[in-house]
Amino acid sequence: MALTRSRSSRGRARGHDASTRYESRTGAPAPKPPIVALKDATVVYPGGHVALERVSLEVARGEFAFVVGPTGCGKSTLIKLLIREVEPASGDVEIAGHDINEMPHKRVPKLRRRIGTVFQDFKLLPNRTVYDNVAYALQVIGESRSEIRRKTPEIIRLVGLQSKIHNYPDQLSGGEQQRVSIARAFVNHPPLLLADEPTGNLDPETSIGIMQLLYRINRTGTTVLVVTHDREMVDKMRRRVIQLEEGRLIRDEVSGGYHDESTREFAARLARELDVEPSTGVNDILDW
Amino acid sequence: MSRAVFFFSEAIRALRRSAAPSIAAIVTIVVTTLLLGVLIPVLKASGDKTQDVRDQIGLNVFLFNDAARDEIDALGSELETIPHVEGVEFVSRKEAIEVLAGRVEGELSESLGELNSNPLPPSFAIDIDDPTNLGAVTASITKTGPAGDRQPISPIVDEVRDARQDASKITRVTGAVTVVLAILAVLLLIASLMLVGNTIRLSIYARRREVEVMRLVGATNWFIRWPFMIEGVIVGLAGAAVAVGILWLGKVTVVDPLSDNLNLVDSLSTMGFLPLVIILVSSAMIVSALGSGITLRRFLRV
Numbered sequence: 409m410a411l412t413r414s415r416s417s418r419g420r421a422r423g424h425d426a427s428t429r430y431e432s433r434t435g436a437p438a439p440k441p442p443i444v445a446l447k448d449a450t451v452v453y454p455g456g457h458v459a460l461e462r463v464s465l466e467v468a469r470g471e472f473a474f475v476v477g478p479t480g481c482g483k484s485t486l487i488k489l490l491i492r493e494v495e496p497a498s499g500d501v502e503i504a505g506h507d508i509n510e511m512p513h514k515r516v517p518k519l520r521r522r523i524g525t526v527f528q529d530f531k532l533l534p535n536r537t538v539y540d541n542v543a544y545a546l547q548v549i550g551e552s553r554s555e556i557r558r559k560t561p562e563i564i565r566l567v568g569l570q571s572k573i574h575n576y577p578d579q580l581s582g583g584e585q586q587r588v589s590i591a592r593a594f595v596n597h598p599p600l601l602l603a604d605e606p607t608g609n610l611d612p613e614t615s616i617g618i619m620q621l622l623y624r625i626n627r628t629g630t631t632v633l634v635v636t637h638d639r640e641m642v643d644k645m646r647r648r649v650i651q652l653e654e655g656r657l658i659r660d661e662v663s664g665g666y667h668d669e670s671t672r673e674f675a676a677r678l679a680r681e682l683d684v685e686p687s688t689g690v691n692d693i694l695d696w
Numbered sequence: 697m698s699r700a701v702f703f704f705s706e707a708i709r710a711l712r713r714s715a716a717p718s719i720a721a722i723v724t725i726v727v728t729t730l731l732l733g734v735l736i737p738v739l740k741a742s743g744d745k746t747q748d749v750r751d752q753i754g755l756n757v758f759l760f761n762d763a764a765r766d767e768i769d770a771l772g773s774e775l776e777t778i779p780h781v782e783g784v785e786f787v788s789r790k791e792a793i794e795v796l797a798g799r800v801e802g803e804l805s806e807s808l809g810e811l812n813s814n815p816l817p818p819s820f821a822i823d824i825d826d827p828t829n830l831g832a833v834t835a836s837i838t839k840t841g842p843a844g845d846r847q848p849i850s851p852i853v854d855e856v857r858d859a860r861q862d863a864s865k866i867t868r869v870t871g872a873v874t875v876v877l878a879i880l881a882v883l884l885l886i887a888s889l890m891l892v893g894n895t896i897r898l899s900i901y902a903r904r905r906e907v908e909v910m911r912l913v914g915a916t917n918w919f920i921r922w923p924f925m926i927e928g929v930i931v932g933l934a935g936a937a938v939a940v941g942i943l944w945l946g947k948v949t950v951v952d953p954l955s956d957n958l959n960l961v962d963s964l965s966t967m968g969f970l971p972l973v974i975i976l977v978s979s980a981m982i983v984s985a986l987g988s989g990i991t992l993r994r995f996l997r998v
Contacts, residue, residue: 491912520914531909535713548915553698592913 441505442466443600443631444490449499451485451655459485461655462499467633469599472626474642475635477652483635486652487604490633491523492516503600521549524593524630528605530585532577538564538588539573545592559595567591567621583614587621594625601625603634607641612682615641620675627671644681706923707930710903717899718931724895725935725984726942728888729976733943735881736972742874755822755833755858761789763818763852771850775820778836783823792816817854830858889983896928896987900995907995917996921989928988929981936980940973 444467451460460482467473475483488494489501492508500507508519532541539560546556564573567587569580577585586606593601603622607615619634619641626632636642642649651659711718757775759768768786775784787795793814824833837856838848848856900907910920947969 493912514916517911517914517916517919520912522914525912527912531905531912533906533909535709535906544910545913547702548910548913548919550699 440469441502443469443471443504444633445500445502445505446489447500447502449489449496449501451482451489451494452497453494458655459494460489460496460652463652463655463657464499465650465657465660467631469631470626470629471648472623472632472645473634473648473650474645475633475650475652476637476639476642478637480654481652482655483637483652484604485655487525487602487633487635490600490602491520491525517548521545521596522598522600524590524596524598524601526586526589526593526601526603526606528608530577530582530589532585532588532592534577537574537576538569538580541577541588542592542595545595549596563591563595564588581614582609583611583617586610586614586618590618590621590625594630597628598630600631600633603632605636606634607636607638616675616678616682619645619678620671623674624671640682644678703922703926707926710923710927711930714899714902717895717902718927721892721895721899721931721984722935722938724888724891725932725980726938728885728892729936729939729980730942731881731884731888732979733939733972733976735877735884736975739874739877739881742870742877754824755830755837755856757820757822757837757853758855758857759818759820759852760854761817767850767852768818771852772820774849775822775837778833780825780829780833781822782825785821785823787819787821789814789816789818792819834858892983893987893991896931896984897991900924900988900991904995907992911996920996921992924988924992925985928985932981932984933977935984936977939980940976943972943976944969 444465446463446465448462448464449460450458450462452458463482463486475486477483485494489496490503490508492501495509501509503519503523511519533544536544542564543556543560546559551559561570561573564570567590569584569587569591572580572584577588580588586609590603590606593603601622606622607618610618615638622632622634648662649659650657757771759771772784772786775781793816796816822833824830834856836849837853907920
């Protein structure tokens with residue numbers, strides 16, 4: 409499957425310098441299909457509410473894109489569409505060239521394993537520690553115990569929660585819980601990471617930390633799609649913005665320029681432009 | 697292999713973390729299993745008793761004391777030709793008194809010895825294939841004469857007696873008891889199955905968010921289901937074990953001492969304790985595992 413191929417190619421690319429990787433991605437015409445492709449997708453909920461109306465868009469591998477719009481515009485439906493929690497009434501949804509609504513029900517879990525998902529309300533398992541929550545994503549794909557023991561602490565360290573590894577979700581702050589959720593979404597190194605309002609419940613400083621984490625993940629080659637209504641954050645990030653209104657795509661533009669900044673530069677600029685001081689927690693991640 | 701260990705530890709973790717619903721489920725299973733454990737042997741025993749009574753139903757043809765040998769032999773062979781008769785056995789006066797002496801004990805058997813003559817007549821004991829044919833056989837032995845009175849087929853026949861009244865009474869009573877018990881058992885079973893199902897549903901409902909999250913990170917349905925099923929098996933096993941323990945105590949302290957004294961109770965233990973235990977334990981496990989699995993279906997719809 410193409411998703412598997414992209415995973416191994418990304419693994420190779422990780423060793424390279426970020427800028428050469430970017431050039432190689434844009435220089436040659438990409439032979440692979442886009443990671444996300446919607447073709448005239450329409451979603452109608454029971455009761456007749458049209459959540460998405462003939463939305464067509466493509467997201468290339470390695471892109472960092474925002475989906476914005478007011479509440480009820482269909483942003484969350486878009487995420488649900490991509491992990492096949494809802495199915496389109498008409499149109500196609502393709503992930504890495506595969507029409508996901510064609511695949512049998514039995515394969516849906518496999519699709520979800522290849523897509524990391526981060527939710528506004530974190531969706532952590534309340535009865536499990538930070539470690540067990542992250543490890544669960546590995547247990548689900550049948551990873552061996554030794555691999556789980558190796559990878560889990562590593563990724564928890566990467567999101568800066570090594571000191572809270574044996575805490576339960578209700579003992580963590582919102583930002584910390586969201587980091588656990590990101591660690592869980594990314595521990596399998598999926599080629600695509602979806603984030604549904606990842607900073608919706610967090611204050612600006614914590615939000616920067618989360619955005620920085622997502623940006624860092626994007627720089628390892630993972631495509632990141634962030635749904636948000638935080639216009640200010642989106643404007644400062646200067647990435648591709650897909651705007652929805654009442655289920656229709658009304659804007660899709662790339663405001664580029666900062667593709668090659670390092671995580672540290674990114675965080676510093678973001679903090680400056682948003683006029684907040686980066687917290688020490690954020691600096692922990694900068695050392696990553 | 698490591699997967700089985702993982703599922704098992706997941707089940708144990710869930711049991712530990714939600715102790716109250718687990719205990720509730722175990723208690724309902726204990727109650728159900730206890731009911732079953734009492735009702736199954738009782739039902740079986742009453743069924744056996746009915747069969748017993750039906751098997752014993754026969755006909756006695758009492759003869760006059762002065763019946764001659766050749767007349768008796770002629771009657772005996774004639775009785776054997778009657779339809780539905782399965783066996784004819786001649787009981788002489790001597791044998792009759794021996795049988796009686798065997799049945800009574802103590803003073804009564806001593807007083808039997810004091811009799812200077814044998815009061816019992818010779819008789820034929822007739823076995824009939826089915827109790828419903830009792831009337832037909834009796835009619836064949838005592839034919840209706842031309843004057844309308846009933847006349848035995850042989851002059852040596854004094855009296856034809858059957859245990860029909862007693863037998864039909866017994867069959868009717870035991871039959872009614874069996875039906876009532878069966879209805880009661882079915883009702884109790886349905887009620888407690890619903891109770892078990894409900895308890896399991898509650899404990900899963902409390903964790904439905906957890907199931908949702910598992911689905912979202914890409915767990916297959918069986919990956920989610922196995923721990924719940926194993927949990928169900930453990931709950932069923934624990935409940936059945938407690939119930940079997942209580943049943944065993946009851947058997948040792950109540951039923952066993954009684955069966956030494958009373959013949960009636962003896963038939964209660966016609967059912968071996970081991971097969972009963974196997975039936976109870978396996979059904980408790982299957983019911984609670986299936987209960988978990990079926991309840992989960994609703995939350996597993998993609």
